[in-house]
Each structure stands twice: as structure tokens, then as C-alpha cells.
Amino acid sequence: MVLLCKDFNPEKYSVLCQLFGKQYLQTGSAAAMLERYLSVLTRGTCNSDENGKFSVNDYGAKEAYAKSQIKEIIQTFGVETILIYTAILLKKRIAVYVPPHSLKLLLDYTRSIPALAWHRQNWNIVHSYVQLTDEEIENLQAHPHYVAGFTEAAVEGRDDLYDIFINVPNSQIIIASHAKESMSMGKLHKDIALLMVAKAEEEGLSDIDIIKEIAAKTQELLNNLKSLGTVDETSGKPSLTLETLKERKMPPATENFLFSLAASEGFVKL
Template identity: 35%
Template sequence: ATMAADEGSALVSVAIVELDVNGDVLVAWSYPGVDDEYENVIIERSRLKDAAAPPTAFSRHKNQWHYWATLASGLPSAQLAKVHALSVHVASSAYNPERFGSLASTLARAYLATGEPTKVLEGYLQAFTTGKTPGWAAAEHEAKRALVANTALAVLPKVFGPEVVLIWNAMMLKKRVLVFCERVDDLLPVVRALPQLVWHRQDWGILRPIVTGSDAELADLADAGVYVAGVTSPELRSRPDLWDIFVDVAGRSIEVAEAAKSDFQMGPFHRDVAGVLVGAANAAGANAMSVIKAIAVKTKELTTQIKGIGDGASVSVADIRAKGLPEATQRFVYAVAVAEGCAK
């Protein structure tokens, strides 16, 4: 298979969600058929009753990414007389919001123009088999680029100041992070930035960029154990059993859950990291990549030091105690070792 076809073959399913004249939101059509749980999740997340639904968005449920495009202007139309808004959802095993968001938009426009699900199927199958369909080509959206595109990383240290280190600490120690921002367009770039703080892990699978708080989604979070979840309503703030830190973007505040406080005691290394993040973000020409590099160097320094307390490859509680470090530092060092898989 060609590279382009491989890039299309990460596709899993496509579904059309509609808001009808009676105010009901339902999955009108899907291929190759999707289960009830996924149906309910995409109906909730599509927010078709919300006039401010963004043109494209993405999230993840269990082990699948899903990307969707929403259209409301020009509806109802001659082709779709009973439809007030629609979204096309593309599920994929691959993380690439630009690639699959633009595919969802292309398919949504084809459906709006014709009112024919067969047109959506045709475009989807072309994308799946060849990596191309009129108006879209997988190759135009590099997978590597998706890891740094449309991210707020260079802005976060300016928004939160030195407190931004709390987010780094949460990511480093594999804690549960909830990010709150009312506008999806502002929320997604923040959620996308967080795995960049632990670039060496290359783990985007922990993201649940948009979560509405339904039972199925909360069960998925519990199964995941470690996650960065985005919410557009503040109600989950009152559920500290679901998060270790709560990041309020518009409020420029970061709250640490009572139960997690012992893992968020700030020591000298945290002050250094805060300085690196704020310095990198304020440097001339700062962008996501320059901040990623600056923090990656600092993180590597930390993990190397920690392994060095042990035998260079792993470290035990006894090794750390023997160093005579302050209690909070000992806790932090061991917690990093556990998260990095080098504790023994």
C-alpha cells in the first residue's frame, strides 16, 4: 500500500449527526455502523443545539480519536428540509486534528450540497483506500506537524505565570488534569499543549479534549486512570474525585485537589522549571517548538540526575533516602522515577 493509503486506512468509521425540526439530535446514518455508546458520546459532544458550536472539533473516546465538522448555515434546505444543523464525525486510530478535521468538513459539505449519505460514503471510501478525495488529501497534513500545530504552549506561561509549573508537575507525575474553558476554540489549543510538556513520552493518547460529563465518558476516564480532559462547563470542578488539578483558562487559575496536595509541594527544581517555562515563552520569536526544546532539556537533566542517584538506570527508595534530601524532594524524586518507569 502507498503511504497515502496508509494515512487514510487509519480511518475507522463515519457518522452523520443531525438536529431535526423537532429539536431532536440523532445519528442519521453511519458506516460501517457504530455502537450505541459511541453514538451517545458523539451526540453529546456534537452540541448541535448550541448556536456557537465550532466549525471543527475533536476528542477521543476509549482508544479512538474522533473528529467532526458542524454546519448550520443554509439549513433547512431543499435537500435537507427537516435538518436544522448537522455534523459529520470521522473516527480514526490516528491523531491528526488538521487532517481528519478537514476530511470531516469536506464530507459535511458534500452532504449539505446533496442531502445524500451515499456522497459521504463515496468520499469516505476514497479517503480510506487512496488517502484522497476531491478537496482533501491526507498527505497535505503531516502526522509530525499535528504534534505541534495549533497549540497554546508558548502562551500558557504568560497566562499562568510561574504557577504553570503545576501543570508541568501534573504531566510529569502522570496526574489527572481537567482543563476548563467555555469556548471550544480556546480549549483545544490548551489541551493539545499539555503532552508537549513531557515531549519525551510522545503520548497523546491521554487526551480527552472535549468531555461533556456523560456516564460513558466518566467511565472512560476512570478506565484511563491518567488523562488530560477538556470541559466547557465548570460543573466538574465540584468533583475533585475526577481530577488532581483543575486548570481554569479564562480565570487564569490552577487549583490542586486536597487529596493530591502532597504531590504538588514545590521545591528548588520546580522553581527552576517555572523560570525555564516563563523565560522560554517570553523570549523573542517564542513558539511551541522553542518552548518544547527548553523544557525537554530541563526534564532530561532531572531524569538523568534521578537515575544517577541509583545505578544510572534505576533508583530505589533507599537510594533516595541515602541522599539526605528534604522530605518533599524525596517524594518528588521517587514519584518521577515511578512515572518514568525507572523506580525499583
């Protein structure tokens, strides 16, 4: 059984697949399974004496987004987590490698990384499990940025597929040569990196607590960025130019990062 969906909510669809599967095993009828599906589609609920009750209201999108392993990721990569944070903010292509026997870990990592840009609430960029076949690679490359998971070690040599490569078993992050300039680090990055590490080490903080702390820091960064620009009279949105940033005489790495971030957030007129 294959269930196609347009939203990101693994827990919701896992329960649905189990419910439909049990229904089919009990009845041997695809029509009975379809009946349950149509009930969920039209009413948002599905009741079964044998298999229990299902309601889409029990599976909110934000709850799915918040099921993250951010704390583990930060503890694994330490201050280098800032590379992942920077890459996701700048809408880079991120490849994550985990061996085939650790597929669940791969799924956990790929679903967690977009939480570093919580303000976007965009999990459409996640391609949890990609194989190095022509068809799947062609589909992946049709997207300008993504978080893609792989179980084939050979992907490390395919730097045409990524800007940063995350080797989970080796706790290693590699920046592709073509992306090194745009991924230059400065004091701003160091401060954020130290904040993330400190929060990950703080006892009693959950993954969602850490996500909120990072989100608050990101929002502070975006507010400061907006304050450097002007408001576009036509769109009413913040507008920022490279010349404006240069007037501030910032360190090159900070200037480059802020302008790239402004472009990623739609603050730059093209």
C-alpha cells in the same frame, strides 16, 4: 457526519470532514462519500476536481502535536505553570475548565498540555470535551490519568475527577487536597518554572521553540535520574529505589518528586 479515528490529528480530520461533507452536498450520495473514504484508507490520498487533493502525508503526527498554545499558557499562569508541568510528568488527572462560549480555547488548552511531556508523545490522554453525565464520567474514570476539558463550572466541586483543576478564565490552578503531598514544590521546581517564564517572555521564540527548551530540560532531568540508579540486568532498563534517593539526602519535596517521576517513567520495580 461523525468521523472516528485512532490517532490525534485535528487538522487532518477537519480537512477530511470538509471534503466528505462537500462531496455529499454535491452528490447527495453516501456511496460517493464512502468511495472517497476508502481511497484515503487504502491509498492515503483522495483527489477531487471540485474539492482539491488530500494526502495523509501532508499531516504528520508530530506536526499535530506541535500545534500548541504553550506560550500563552505560561504567560497566563506564570510560575504556577510548574504545577501543570509536574502534573503531566507524574501522570496526574488534570481537569481544565473554560466557559461554553470559549470552546475553541478549551480545545487549544487540552491539546497543548501534553507537549509539556514531549518525550512521551502521548496525546491519547486528551479528552478535550467532557460533559458531567454518568456515561461520560464513567468513561473518563476508566483511565488512570488524563487531560480532560469541561465547560461546566460545577466540575470544580468534583475533586474525585482531578488532581489539579485549571480554571482558565480566572487564571487559577487548584490542587486537590488528596494530591497536595505528591505535588509539593521545591527548588528544582522553582528553577524549571523560572526557565519556562523566561522563555515565554523571550521575543522571537515560537511555541515549538519553547516546547524544545522544556523538552531539553526534561531530558536533562531524566538523564540525571537514570544516573542515580542502576541498569536492570533482565530488562536493560534503568532501575531506581527510594533507598537510593534517600542516600542522597535531598530535600523531601525533591526526593518525593524524583521518585514519583521515576515510577511514572517505569524506572521503579513494582
